[in-house]
Amino acid sequence: MFTAVYIKSKRLSTVEKLYQLNKKTQGETKVIVSKCPLTNDGFALAWKGLTDMYENERILVETQVDILLDLPSIDKECSSSIKWLQREINSCISCLTANKVDIGNWDPIIIRWEELDNFLTDRYRDLEAIERAKKSSNSAKPVSAPTPNKYTYQNNSHQNRLSAFQVSVEKSTCLMCKSADHKLRSCPMFLNMAPADRIKFAKRNNRCINCLGFGHLVSQCTSAFNCSTCHARHHTLLHVRTVQPSSQRGSSTPSDEIPSTSRQAQQRRNFNKSKGKPTTQVQSCFANSDKGVLLGTAQININYSGVTYAARALIDSGSECSFITERLKRRINLPVRRINAQVSGINNTVSAQVKEACCVELRSPIDPLISITTNMMVLPKLTGNLPTFHISALTRQAFPDLTLADKRFFVNEPVDVILGGDVHSQIMLDGIRKNALGSLLAQETVFGWIVTGRANTIKPTNTCVSYYNEISLEKQLASFWELEEISKENKLSEEDRYCEELYKETTKRNEDGKYVVSLPFRKDYPVNISLGSSLKIAYSQFYRNEARLSRDENLQKEYNRVLNEYVELGHMAKIYTNQTADSSNNYYLPHHAVKKEESTSTKVRVVFNASQATSNGTSLNDILLPGPVLQADLTILILRWRLFKYVFNSDIEKMYRQIQYF
Template sequence: MEISKPKQLCNQVIQAKMLTTNSYNTNTVTCPFCKRNGHILDKCFKITETPLQDRIKFAQAEKLCFGCLERGHRSKKCDKKSTCEKCQKRHPTCLHNDAFIERNRVIPAVSEKSPDDDEADAEEGDKPSVAISNRVTQATSSTLTSSILPVWVSSKNDPDREVLVYALLDSQSDTSFILDEVAQGLDTNKSKVNLRLSTMSTKSTVIPCDKLVNLQVRGYNDEKRITLPPVYTREFIPVNRSHIPTSETALKWPHLEKLADKLPPLLECEVGLLIGYNCQQALLPRKVLAGKENQPYAQLTDLGWSIVGCSSQSQNHNDVIGTSHRIIVCEVFPVSQPAVELKQQVHFECRTEVKEASPTDVIKALESDFSEHAIDDNPVSQEDILFMSKMTKGIKQKNDGHYELPLPFKTDNPNLPNNKQSAEHRLSSLERRLKRDEKYYKDYFKFMNDIITRGDAEKVPEHELNNKTAWYIPHHGVYHPHKPEKIRVVFDCSAHFQGTSLNDHLLTGPDLTNTLVGVLCRFRKGLVAIMCDVERMFHQFHVIKEHQDYLRFLSWDKGNLNSEPSVYRMKVHLFGAASSPGCCNFGLKHISSQGRNKFSKETVEFIQRGFYVDDGLTSVTSTAKAIQLVKESRELCKTGNLHLHKFVSNNKEVSSVENPADHASMGLNAAQLKESNWLKGPDFLWKKDLPIKKEKLKGQILNSVQVMHTPCIQNK
């Protein structure tokens, strides 16, 4: 499993700015949220109109005490805590959580909570999505918990800057790991290293990552800090959030009820740390609270209490996600040695035999640059398996012939924050450009009106505007450098709001795109070449109704910038969504597989292996086969409402099969071929003034052939 630069999954600190004013009136109070004078934060009406989680994140960003909303100390040491006007408990009214109060009513006789528990109460919220590895999907609910507990992680260089994460105490890992995005927020020493990682799914895989030192960790309600051994960054920690024990877990078992006040509720933070047995102090059990046979047990470590085992007395062990941990890590050092050591070691070797290369060995060496492996050497990840499972179960053909696929979320139907205000801000920037650039304005709304007319987007009905699950996508127009007259509106699915974006929650799936080398090599085999294109491929695959509200956007009706923007939503897979290439490639291959018994083998193979995304290239041995292939491929794609167009061939008879307006050039003879670019088809094979060397030297001939292929790589 190769580690790449991670996606932004964990909680990010919101950089809110504090407005200060100079005044001769020393009694003036400025609210840090609305920036107005005359009231304190707890009495601000603006902040009470925002969701609870937004208030909590604002207080965290401003480093405010959760007891009095002042700076300079924590709630545990606060001696002037506010009294809530709703529940009369010791916390500010604006941080009151009704859900937590209702839950506490069913808790029998618990001890008085510590001040930090109030802070934990306020921090409880919806579960964020997580990326999970080594998982097996089943059809039942989760009933297991593990040694996962909240901790504060910091650097010895800046101990006051702490990040709240969940830590997994893993006794089967000999190394400790940290989420890359958590590490980026810590002031610590980092170095680039390579690790040899062995897990249940891969063996001896070398991955690049960062090595961190001087990190420390403490329990959620403890001050004792534990120094961590060298920690390595990973893109995600393979843990299911439903395995996190809470106070509700303890209340389900009589022998664990007394721990209900010692376990915080589910906090809104990522599982960002995996502590292996190379940090034995963190894993050392100080106390163990056991029950009867086959009942869960609780253990106390220096980082707090955790519950291990079945969380329900129904004894249902068919967990939704089975996470298996067995990690062996070995740091891989460079093979090269210092020059001084090399000079000290001199080896002499005398060979009397030379292995002769057979003709087969020579051919293999020459073809190695153009080989296409049927099986990828890299193992398929668990996320790829989850993606394929969602696509296989979710793809359906609608009455109009189009196929619809779900958005492949990492977790089903994630609850995203309301980012409409952020989308409105981006829309105002777009409005300013539309007003000052008339050509941009006309092209933009021509594109938008086109997708609405075609049915790719629709206006959200009034009765659905307040749907709880919704995400607003900013959009902007871009011009192709070689097509300045044509605009394409791009939907920014990577736009972040409150530390998350739509792309953060989407599975990209395995790479289903055919290799460019394989497509080009097969394209050069036959005498009669054919090229074509799938018209608007991404927009031909629809999104299921349940997921369309994740694709909302704001726009003006009929281009009237003086009117209020209306709410629209896309009904198709978007340019800009991380999952769209995988979904559309899956859909195209699904259509071809459905035509196995109805069309020729050559036609099915062309749709499956002859396309690089939406551009199709192939070649056959005769004109008759080419004509048959063109007709059948169009008919096969029509079964899924895909339109193949822009057919181009070097044979006039094949070109005449299509409507003259639908192809870019007619056939070329040998003389014309020398003066042209051979085929004027899709953009990625197009390059003006292609230099053809007249010299017959081998190097110059190879250079000319290479230039033929170079545009494919440069422009794609």
């Protein structure tokens, strides 16, 4: 409106526009405008300052996405609530569209929202009709109508049924003396009791032994306060001085002292019985320890498109590669490439399947000149929140003179990045501090100092691992329909469309009838992607293959026969290397033999490895587009077979060697 009324006005000079802008702003915006001189040149400075501050498209888009994802749930079904929810979501989508966000790629989300949008429209219209009907029926009743008696309600079945819900709030009273002036923790009668008797009273009345509240156990207590005497997880009023066992008395512990993990389990069973609910049989494993192991965490920066994003990383030299969470990848909007890899852990068991990888540029918060580029695999979740225990204040202050890489290393927070052995040598520096507090180790990195080792905890760590399996009929039914549903035709991506158009424009047939096609190089090759030298690597693979063949005479003869066939058919020709042969313009495919005894046609075949990396880590497959999937879906193919009496299967002999490339 200011642009329409003042800026585009031909009657006002620039200094008058600045004067009006100064009058129309307030708060932070007025501070920006008031700092500019009241001259003709000052208006441009003030307007630029406002646009730089408030017209940040990334912040506007992220704000709308946050609003969209953080919409509160509707607790009551009514027309106004449904219309509000529908209006908020449509408003966010409209704002994203206005900010030139391409929501055309959100097909799974937008299509589902369109269906939900239509449902919400029908729903709130129905509710409005019901509400209007209720209002009209209430207004139609005569004011002087006599009050019906109980017989009227019994005999007239068409009368409206009314349901009344009474809500009463009872004032909090002391559990022991029933006084409304104080709570249990301040009750004089409770304070005069011995700690052991207080514990009995709290357990008898199903009270939490940490906050003295009702309705939950100590394991579920959200209070941040512990015992001020021993820092254990119980109330200070319930602290019992621990009696050190002697050799004459044995090691028995009075049952009235602070409950152990097993006593907490007994308290949980008593609590469930008091509520009249059957207890769930869950097999649990318990472990007690007064020390926990600190893992090295660091606050790092990730740079992408000129924007810096902060993340918390775990430095793990035991990992062969680096990882990033899918949540952080989506937040940064990192471009990914498709891969198929398995992540294995202890006992060589497969713990995750990796389908995406991305290139990440790491920056140091303390040294902006440091930049490390590495490839990371994308997983939904990397690990639990670290650390998994409460760290004592003594451990937090173990290295007061060092710049820590993670100043909040003692706070239980999530980890979004794992930096593995592929970048470990680039991260670690020479500094090291040993034997702090007897077991801690500090190591210097490019992000600061990381702290590792066994650390003292505030209280004994009670770790409960439960094994519980729930079979949901709804999930089973959903899985059934997902398996039985025939997949819909996938839309081509931008790279697949580019690959299709490239083949349409460049594919031709020569005089022999063979197809001649161009290799589908990526758009950023060779400007942003380059191939390294590959001749030495191909030589090494060749020598290893020859050594393997020399140990199997029959395999060597068959392999040589296949290669001679290549020469006779014109599929292979001898070349002479020169000084420029091992350049980025040439790529030599390593090859090896694959033996298949059960094959009836070709028992030995040659396999070419286009995924072999060159000297700079790039392979031929990395710079080529895979193109769309051409094969029909297996389910559709099998269903199609059922429509015909006969099915023929054929094969094009040596098909890939019949196609020429340029």
